[in-house]
Amino acid sequence: MLRIDQATYDAIVEHAKRDHPVEACGMVAGPIGSDRPARLIEMVNAAGSPTFYEYDSTDLLHLYREMDDRDEEPVVIYHSHSATEAYPSVTDINLASEPGAHYVLVSTREHGNNPGPVEFRSYRIVDGAVTEEEVTIASSTEAAEESS
Template identity: 80%
Template sequence: MLIIDRATHDAIIEHARRDHPDEACGVVAGPIGSDRPARHVPMLNAAMSPTFYEFDSGDLLRLYREMDDNDEEPVVIYHSHTATEAYPSRTDINLAQEPNAHYVLVSTRDGAHESGPVDFRSYRIVDGEVTEEEVTVVERYEDEQISRPRPGTPAAPPEQKKAVS
């Protein structure tokens, strides 16, 4: 399940609307191991295309260095689809290289780029297998959400759980 704060959720949608008719793309970094989207980083779609996105390699390298310096990892990797549903394409699946990331897709088709609800969906993509997951939008993170372990990792004993700020 992806738990995301309202401000970040809304910023991703705004970015998708702003870049329409081209696909928007970006990353939401968070503390390593927290599974908490914390720092929204909208990126430039170097392809400048309505059907494909590509991170600028220089921008991406700088972002990964920043995340490394800040003990962060990509928690959410997102992009928009401008004319199709919010479901990963074959290309999206082949490009998915972060097994711990939530891959968010926002569809701005059928006028959603102007107003109204958008299709905002999240997936886990591991070894080419796509699994849709529930998205929960919260006003702010609660301590138990912050210390929630990543799927497949053992939970820390209660005395070791700490909120990450």
């Protein structure tokens, strides 16, 4: 199960809507071993594509070094699908290299960057096996209480 605070959920959805029709991408880092998404990092889709996302390799290297310095790891790896459902593509599955991470997909296909709901789903992807998991959105108060 992915437990995420409302502010982080809203920021991921806003990023997906803002970048539509290009796929948005990013991560939410958290303390190593905590499984607690704490710090949102929006990335730029270096591919600039509505059907594929790619991190800039230099940006990604800097991010991993920064997370290492802060004793963090990627807890959530997210991207959007602008024309299809929020389910990992074969490419997404093949690129999933963080077995402990939650892979979040946001589909903006219905409303694009206009107001309206999105499809927000989370998966565990380990050795090519995709397992959907429940997403629980905690209030900011609940999230603060959990981290103390």
